[in-house]
Amino acid sequence: MPKFVIDEDMPRSTGATLERHGYDVKDIRDYGLRGAEDERIYEFAQSEGAVILTGDKAFGNILRFPLGRHFGIVVVHFPNEMPSIEINRQLLQRFEDLSEDDFRGNLIIIEPRKIRIKKR
Numbered sequence: 849m850p851k852f853v854i855d856e857d858m859p860r861s862t863g864a865t866l867e868r869h870g871y872d873v874k875d876i877r878d879y880g881l882r883g884a885e886d887e888r889i890y891e892f893a894q895s896e897g898a899v900i901l902t903g904d905k906a907f908g909n910i911l912r913f914p915l916g917r918h919f920g921i922v923v924v925h926f927p928n929e930m931p932s933i934e935i936n937r938q939l940l941q942r943f944e945d946l947s948e949d950d951f952r953g954n955l956i957i958i959e960p961r962k963i964r965i966k967k968r
Contacts, residue, residue: 849870849871849872849948850871850898850899850919850920850948850951850952851871851872851873851874851896851897851898851899851919852866852871852872852873852874852898852899852900852901852922853873853874853875853876853889853892853893853896853898853899853900853901854866854873854874854875854876854901854902855876855889855900855901855902855903855904855907856875856876856877856881856882856883857902857903857904858901858902858903858924858935859932859935859936860875860877861932861933861936862901862932862935862936862939863875865936865939865940866936866939866940869940871943872898874896874898876889876892879892886904886906886907886912889902890907890913890918893918893919894918894919897919898919899919899920899921899922899951900918900920900921900922901922901924901939902921902922902923902924903923903924903925903926904923905923905925907921907923907955908921908923908955908957910955910966913955915953915954915955915966915967915968916953916968917953918953919951919952919953920951920952920953920954920955920956921954921955921956922951922956922957922958923955923956923957923958924939924958924959925957925958925959926938926958926959926960927960930960938958938960938961939958942958942963945963950965952968953967953968954966954967954968
């Protein structure tokens with residue numbers, strides 16, 4: 849089961865929901881990284897051996913964050929008006945279909961009822 853570093857643009861409840869389902873989670877807001885540059889968040893996730901879970905499309909730039917050189921990046925694209933409880937439900941549903949190897953080094957883009965994986 850992968851570890852996650854949760855970016856500040858994700859609901860606070862996402863970390864708690866993932867933890868209740870057995871995932872190891874660190875929210876950057878709890879580690880003094882609120883407002884940190886993407887590279888700093890990336891470095892923190894790498895030092896933790898964790899997948900980045902974010903709504904920040906900049907993490908989808910494979911030139912900045914090359915495939916195969918990280919523990920995984922999940923970029924979430926949900927409508928702004930989607931309630932947190934629904935975001936969390938859909939994330940858990942998608943994660944059930946993925947193995948740890950699906951995350952490692954890959955970019956995963958999750959949208960309502962859709963998932964795309966750019967593999968290393």
